[in-house]
Amino acid sequence: MSPWISCTLDKDKPDMPFNIEDYKDIEPLPITTGLPDELCEIMYTDNYKQIMGIARALVQKKEYSARALQLTSEVIGMAPAFYTIWNYRYDIVKWQMETHSNVPELLNNELSWLDEITLNNPKNYQIWSYRQSILKIHPSPSFKLELPILQMMIDDDTKNYHVWSYRKWCLLLFQDFSNELSYTDTLIQRDVYNNSAWAHRMFVLKSTAPSGNDINDEINYVKEKIELVPQNISVWTYLRGLYEYFRKDVYDEEIIKFAETFTNNVFDLKTLENLPPVESSYAIEFLSFVYSKNEATQYKSITGYKALSEKYDPVRVGLWDHKIKRIQQGNRAI
Incomplete structure (x- = not known):
């Protein structure tokens, strides 16, 4: 049968x-x-x-x-x-x-039905996988029609991994990144600690072809966010990513001096006794990495990692000790 x-x-x-x-x-x-x-x-x-x-x-x-x-x-x-x-x-x-009689209408109706299910099940993997499958067979899919449900879901939970993953998938499908930087800026202004928004912003840059001036503007953008909240791992990780992917991992003197302003001259101390308060332990971590790349400044890197180990981030003492050991063994940029 x-x-x-x-x-x-x-x-x-x-x-x-x-x-x-x-x-x-x-x-x-x-x-x-x-x-x-x-x-x-x-x-x-x-x-x-x-x-x-x-x-x-x-x-x-x-x-x-x-x-x-x-x-x-x-x-x-x-x-x-x-x-x-x-x-x-x-x-x-x-x-x-x-x-x-009208396949686009049929599939649009299916997506509308799916919207209702999604609102009640925001972290259901099957929903987003099914949505991808429907768009793949849709003769005229529309990114514009996807945006409302994505907006509602992000408004409900700005760090919903499933929604962010689906948004990335849509961007690659439709090849439309035109509004993504402004979109992430809105979320970052709402919550500068939103690591999901920062990660998405990096995804957008890596998926497009930003010019040198674009990256300069982006570096200035993240510097403003660091000045707003220096003790925020998301912004320091993002800054390092900009240099890693768009500056060939070469850190200019200007960015080094900028980061040093949050460390209270820790790298110039002769002894680590009575370490002073600093604005950002992540600035110390950032600079320790940068200093490890040059043999002439590796002693500063060791100073930074020891300071993190002893006072500013003792929870990760094993990591800092490992990095110090790697430097002492002749391994750079860790």
């Missing part, structure tokens, strides 16, 4: 209210083993067992129909991480595309 089983429901109108009577011809498959020696039997409700049982039966039959699509909505509402049902829904949507 062909797996392409039709149904009396109109496949151009899949958004019909769920009615269990539409599946009365389906014998639900069991969702439990029924074994007497199960370590921990899950106490499913009768309704859950019935709907999941019907879903298992339809998947096994490979029924692609409007009622099957409607059932996937019901199942996903109950178990949004059920990846088998997501795959099944995807197959049904592809079946609909074969004869649907």
Whole structure:
């Protein structure tokens, strides 16, 4: 028998209210083993067992129909991480595309349905994977249509890894980076500690072709944020990334002097007794790395790492001791 089983429901109108009577011809498959020696039997409700049982039966039959699509909505509402049902829904949507009168509208409706699911399940991996799959088969996908849900999700949780990953994927798909720097600036102004926004900003720069002047402007931008909050690892990591990727890891005298203003002359001390307060331990870490690159300044690097070990960042004493040992063994730029 062909797996392409039709149904009396109109496949151009899949958004019909769920009615269990539409599946009365389906014998639900069991969702439990029924074994007497199960370590921990899950106490499913009768309704859950019935709907999941019907879903298992339809998947096994490979029924692609409007009622099957409607059932996937019901199942996903109950178990949004059920990846088998997501795959099944995807197959049904592809079946609909074969004869649907307006495929872009069909898929846009699917994305709209997905928006509602996403808002209730912000950190569900399957949702974002499914969204990618729909865009890949969309004949005319639109980045503009993706932006509202991305905005809502980031507003809800500015560090949601799944959303940021999906946004990066969209940028690569649509090759539209035009608004990303201003977008990250908005988030950074809201929270200068937002490492996700800083990481995304670096991704944008590395994915485009910024000019030398663009990078100069970017260095000045991050310097302003450092002056605002010197003790912020995100900005110092970003600054180092700019030099690593766009300045061939060569640090000019100007940036060195800038970083030194936050260290209270720690690198010039003859002894590490009674270390003074500093504005930023991350400035010390940044400069210790820079000084380690040149044999003539490696003694300063050791001074910085010892200061971090003894006072400014003793939690990572093992890391600092390792870096000192590497320098003493002749390894640079660590």
